[in-house]
Amino acid sequence: MPKRKAAIAVGGVAALGAAALLLPNAMASQDKDATAAAGTAKTLKATDASTLSAQIQKQLGTAFAGSYYENGKQQLVVNVARGDQNAMARAQQAGATVREVDNSTTELKAAARTLKTKATIPGTAWAVDPRTNKVVVSADSTVTGAKWDRLESTVAGLGPDMATLRKSSGTFKTFVSGGDAIFSQVEGGNVRCSLGFNVTASDGSPAFLTAGHCGVAAKEWSDSQTGQPIATVDQATFPGEGDFSLVKYDDPATQAPSEVNAGNGQTVPIAQAVEATVGSTVFRMGSTTGLHNGQVTGLDATVNFQSETDPNGVDTVTGLIQTNVCAEPGDSGGSLFTQDGGAVGLTSGGSGDCTSGGETFFQPVTTALAATGATLGDGGQAGAGDQGAGAQAGAGDEAGAGDQAGAGDEAGAGAGDQAGAGEQVGGDELGGSADPSAAAGDPAAGDQAAGDQGAAQNGTGQHHKSRHHSGGN
Numbered sequence: 001m002p003k004r005k006a007a008i009a010v011g012g013v014a015a016l017g018a019a020a021l022l023l024p025n026a027m028a029s030q031d032k033d034a035t036a037a038a039g040t041a042k043t044l045k046a047t048d049a050s051t052l053s054a055q056i057q058k059q060l061g062t063a064f065a066g067s068y069y070e071n072g073k074q075q076l077v078v079n080v081a082r083g084d085q086n087a088m089a090r091a092q093q094a095g096a097t098v099r100e101v102d103n104s105t106t107e108l109k110a111a112a113r114t115l116k117t118k119a120t121i122p123g124t125a126w127a128v129d130p131r132t133n134k135v136v137v138s139a140d141s142t143v144t145g146a147k148w149d150r151l152e153s154t155v156a157g158l159g160p161d162m163a164t165l166r167k168s169s170g171t172f173k174t175f176v177s178g179g180d181a182i183f184s185q186v187e188g189g190n191v192r193c194s195l196g197f198n199v200t201a202s203d204g205s206p207a208f209l210t211a212g213h214c215g216v217a218a219k220e221w222s223d224s225q226t227g228q229p230i231a232t233v234d235q236a237t238f239p240g241e242g243d244f245s246l247v248k249y250d251d252p253a254t255q256a257p258s259e260v261n262a263g264n265g266q267t268v269p270i271a272q273a274v275e276a277t278v279g280s281t282v283f284r285m286g287s288t289t290g291l292h293n294g295q296v297t298g299l300d301a302t303v304n305f306q307s308e309t310d311p312n313g314v315d316t317v318t319g320l321i322q323t324n325v326c327a328e329p330g331d332s333g334g335s336l337f338t339q340d341g342g343a344v345g346l347t348s349g350g351s352g353d354c355t356s357g358g359e360t361f362f363q364p365v366t367t368a369l370a371a372t373g374a375t376l377g378d379g380g381q382a383g384a385g386d387q388g389a390g391a392q393a394g395a396g397d398e399a400g401a402g403d404q405a406g407a408g409d410e411a412g413a414g415a416g417d418q419a420g421a422g423e424q425v426g427g428d429e430l431g432g433s434a435d436p437s438a439a440a441g442d443p444a445a446g447d448q449a450a451g452d453q454g455a456a457q458n459g460t461g462q463h464h465k466s467r468h469h470s471g472g473n
Contacts, residue, residue, distance in 0.1 A: 040092045040093065040095060041073075041075045041076075041092075041095060041096065041097045042075065042076070042095035042096075043073075043074045043075065044069075044074055044075065044076055044095075045074070045340065046069050046071075046277055046280035046281065046338060047274045047338055047340060047342050049067075049069045049075075049076040049277050049280070050069075050274055050275045050276070050277040050280070051275075052076050052094065052095060052096065053067040053076055053078065053096075053275075053277060054275065055094065056078055056090075056091050056094050056096060059090055059091075059094070060078075060080065060087045060090065060091065062081070062104065062105065062106060063080055063081050063084045063087035063104075064078070064079070064080070064087075064105060065079035065080060065081050065101050065103065065104050065105050065108070065130070065133065066078075066079045066101075066105065066108075066128060066130030066133070066278075067079065067096070067130055067277070067278070068130045068131050068277065068278035068279040069277045069278065069279035069280045070097070070279060071279060071280070071281060071295075073097075075096070075097050076095070076096045076097065076277075077096065077097045077098070077099060077130075077279075078091045078096040078097070078098050078099075079099060079100075079101040079130055079133060080098055080099070080100055080101070081100075081101065081104040082100045082101060082102055083100075088100065101133040102133065102161060103133050103134065103161070103162060107162070108128050108133075108134075108135055108162075111135045111158050111162050111163055112126060112128070112135055112300075112302065114154065114157075114158060115135070115137065115154060115155075115158075115163075115302075116302065116316075118150070118154045119137075119150060119151050119154040119155075120304055120314060120316060121139075121143060121147050121150065121151055121304060121314070122142065122143075122172075122304050122305065122306040122307070122313075122314045123139060123140040123141075123142040123143045123147075123171060123172055123304065123306065124137065124138065124139050124140075124143060124151060124172075124303075124304045125137070125138045125168075125172060125301060125302060125303040125304065125322070125361070126138065126163075126301065126302055127297075127298030127299065127300060127301035127302070127320075127322045128298060128299065128300060129278070129297065129298055130278050131278065131279070132164070134161070134162060134163055134164055135158070135162065135163040135164075136163070136164055136166065136298065137151070137155050137163055137164065137165045137166070138165075138166055138167075138168040138172075138359075139151055139165065139166075139167055139168065140167075140168045140169075140170060140171045140172045140351050141167075141168075141169070141170060141171055142171050142306070151165065152165060168351050168352070168359060169351055169352045169356065169357075169358060170351035170352050170353070170358065171306070171351055172303055172304070172305055172306075172349060172350065172351050173305060173306065173349050173350075173351070174211070174213045174243070174305055174308075174315075174332060174348060174349035181193070181194050181195075181287040181330070182194060182195055182210065182214075182221045182222065182223060182231075182333075183221065183222045183223075183224065183225050183227070184217070184218030184219075184220060184221050184222065184229075185218075185222075186217065186218050190225060191214070191217050191218050192225075192330060193210055193211060193214035193217075193221075193332050193333040194210065194287055194330075194331065194332060194333045194334040194347070195208050195210055195333065195334075196208065196209040196210050196211075196333050196334060196335050196346040196347075196365075197209050197258065197270060197335055197343050197346075197365065197376060198256040198257060198258050199246070199256075199258070199369070199372075199374040199375060199376050200256075200374060200375050200376075201234065201246060201248055201372070201373070201374050202372070202373035202374060202375075205248050205249070205252055206248070206249045206252070206254045206255070206256035207231075207234065207246055207247055207248040207249060207256070207374060208231070208246075208247050208249075208256065209244060209245065209246060209247075209333075209346055209365065209368050209369075209372075209374070210244075210245050210247060210332075210333035210346060211238070211243050211244065211245060211332045211333035211346055211347060211348055211363065212236050212237045212238030212242060212243040212244045212245050212363070213238045213243055213308075213315075213332065213348075213349075214236075214245055214332060214333050215233040215235070215236030215237075215238070215244075215245025215246075215247065216236050216238050216245075218233075219232060219233050220232050220233075221233070221247060229250065230249060230250055230251070230254075231247045231248060231249045231250060232247065232248055232250060233245055233246075233247050234246045234247065234248045234372075235371075235372050237371065238315070238317065239305070239315035239316055239317050240316070240317065240318070241317075241318055241319055242317065242318070242319055242320075242363055242367055242368065242371065243317050243320070243346070243348040243349075243363045244346055244363045244367070244368035244371070244372070245333075246368075246372040246374055257269075258270045258271065258376055269341070270337070270341055270342075270343050270376065271341070271376075272342060272343070272376060273342065273343045273344070273365040273366045273369055273376050274338060274342030274343065274344055274366075275344075275364070275366055276296045276299060276321045276344050276345065276362075276364060277296060278295075278296050278297065278298060278299060279295060279296065280295065280296050280338070281293055281294070281295055281338075281339065282294065282295070282296055282323060282325065282336050282337065282338060282344055282345075283325075283336070283337055283338070283339065284323075284325045284327060284331070284334065284335070284336050284347065284360070284362075285334055285335050285337075287330055287331070287334070288327075288328050288329065288330030288331050289326065289327065289328050289330075289331055289354045292325055292326050292327075292354060293325060294323050294324040294325035294326070295323065295324055295325075296321060296322070296323050297322050297323055297324055297359070298321075298322035299321060299322070300318070300319055300320075301318075301319075301320040301321065301322040301361055302316065302317070302318045302320075303316070303317050303320060303348070303349065303361050304316050305317065305349060317348065317361075319363075319364065319367060320348055320361040320362060320363060320364070321336070321344070321345050321361065321362040321363075321364055322359065322361055323336075323359065323360055323361070323362065324357070324358075324359055325359075325360050326352060326353060326354040326357055326358045326360065327347055327350055327354070327358070327360040328353050328354055331347050332347050332348070332349070333346055333347055334346070334347045335347075336362045336365075343365045343376055344362070344364070344365060345362030345363055345364055345365055346362060346363040346365065346368065347360065347362055348360075348361045348362055348363050349361055
């Protein structure tokens with residue numbers, strides 16, 4: 001396929017607003033202790049709030065105790081360790097709403113280290129929630145008996161003001177996922193994952209990012225279930241410090257623009273990666289469940305997945321973004337992005353489903369770019385810290401939502417419009433199978449992706465051609 005164009009299909013411009021109405025609205029902050037000097041708190045877009053947070057963190061050093069975005073007020077709230085009036089004043093002068101908190105970042109990180117040492121149990125996860133100024137520890141349905149007692153005792157030992165423990169529905173597992181589906185033939189059948197974002201590798205060759213557990217599972221990837229491989233894994237990280245892969249197109253003449261296929265011949269440029277901010281609204285596109293949105297709920301999350309190769313082992317992944325966005329098998333590796341076109345993350349794993357709700361963890365794109373040396377957009381970005389505030393291409397236009405991959409011209413598949421009238425890829429709901437991969441031959445999983453078929457529309461189980469090539473086909 002010489003000089004083919006490859007583009008992620010994460011929806012259409014016109015439908016993002018409709019999807020935002022269909023899907024859960026962003027929750028306003030419930031914190032009533034936030035205070036700010038009159039007239040100093042800036043009104044910011046979420047991406048600008050992320051940039052401001054990074055700047056304030058550098059200024060405050062150890063006094064900085066996290067931050068989050070208030071969607072309703074469009075303001076950044078910065079936590080400052082109690083008693084540091086100078087730090088509070090500087091954060092206010094920078095344009096943030098400021099509140100004093102008891103737990104410093106140092107103390108919260110120490111609590112996370114204790115959890116890692118004493119409670120690395122399959123089916124658990126933890127992340128710092130700046131809104132509560134605590135470490136929130138989650139346990140899925142597999143954590144019972146002695147494992148639950150061990151976890152509960154460890155959390156209690158941290159103190160009620162330092163950590164909280166809650167149950168999560170389903171089981172934590174990796175997904176196989178995304179905008180355009182990609183396939184690989186491995187022993188025992190096909191594995192299905194999804195393309196995240198097209199990038200340029202450090203040697204100048206065209207490539208794309210997807211989940212690391214996909215890159216570990218298979219070396220060669222095709223854009224159709226029975227097609228020849230078109231790309232080969234160059235780097236893969238999973239488990240450990242991330243869940244990302246860099247996959248290079250085999251044909252160096254492949255045109256892989258950094259853009260979102262918006263359907264109807266429209267594309268939206270993705271010019272930069274942006275850091276996630278707790279409280280900000282994000283959108284996820286998946287070839288199984290289509291477009292869904294929600295909020296970032298935690299950063300630097302640690303997730304302990306049950307090992308795929310060792311029944312008694314655990315695959316621990318750190319540095320992830322935690323959200324309340326749903327996902328299901330067939331959604332791994334796919335794109336997490338902002339309304340104005342910033343690339344945020346790659347789908348890793350989680351629990352629940354898109355009928356009853358769930359939580360999903362994502363690999364930050366900025367970290368993946370920095371680790372692989374790849375660049376997004378026109379090559380002006382190799383990782384965290386290089387973003388310009390609110391300067392994304394496509395700003396003002398909704399970023400690639402709506403006409404989902406394989407969803408035809410539907411205006412943003414709403415909650416419940418999953419493929420095949422709720423038939424989960426691989427025949428299992430998320431957490432219902434030990435195999436995170438969607439079996440390509442199972443109901444709703446054998447649909448051709450990346451140029452063939454994608455998410456079903458209106459729950460009928462009938463699929464349209466996905467527009468894999470830039471500009472549609």
